[in-house]
Amino acid sequence: MNKFVSALCALGLGAVMVASVQAATDHDKIIERIKPSGSVCIVGDDSCGGASAAPAGSAGRSGADVYAASCAACHGTGVLGAPKFGTSDWTDRSAKGMETLLANAINGINAMPPRGTCASCSDDEIKGAIEHMIDSAK
Numbered sequence: 001m002n003k004f005v006s007a008l009c010a011l012g013l014g015a016v017m018v019a020s021v022q023a024a025t026d027h028d029k030i031i032e033r034i035k036p037s038g039s040v041c042i043v044g045d046d047s048c049g050g051a052s053a054a055p056a057g058s059a060g061r062s063g064a065d066v067y068a069a070s071c072a073a074c075h076g077t078g079v080l081g082a083p084k085f086g087t088s089d090w091t092d093r094s095a096k097g098m099e100t101l102l103a104n105a106i107n108g109i110n111a112m113p114p115r116g117t118c119a120s121c122s123d124d125e126i127k128g129a130i131e132h133m134i135d136s137a138k
Contacts, residue, residue, distance in 0.1 A: 066132075080110070085136050105129075
């Protein structure tokens with residue numbers, strides 16, 4: 001009977017060892033599935049591994065580039081009364097002066113949110129986009 005008990009104990013311990021290995025494998029799979037797919041690197045943060053990305057907007061995008069990326073959705077069609085690109089709407093607006101137009105674009109006006117849809121644009125880039133739209137006036 002001792003051999004029978006010994007065999008059962010061996011089988012029981014074997015099952016515990018298999019379950020333990022299986023649990024560790026499942027745990028590893030779960031960790032792999034939920035690990036982050038990337039990370040955010042903030043300029044000046046030492047944990048970036050020496051990466052020195054330029055801050056958004058510092059590249060000095062042209063007015064045409066800013067318009068195409070951030071302004072055309074509304075100003076291309078005149079959504080909610082936005083002055084439409086390539087029309088006399090911009091001749092009328094330019095009479096207000098660049099200082100007023102820039103302040104309105106930065107702070108928002110009517111349905112236009114502050115900085116339009118370009119939160120990463122510098123003031124100079126927004127000014128360039130306004131100049132691009134004024135230059136389009138017919």
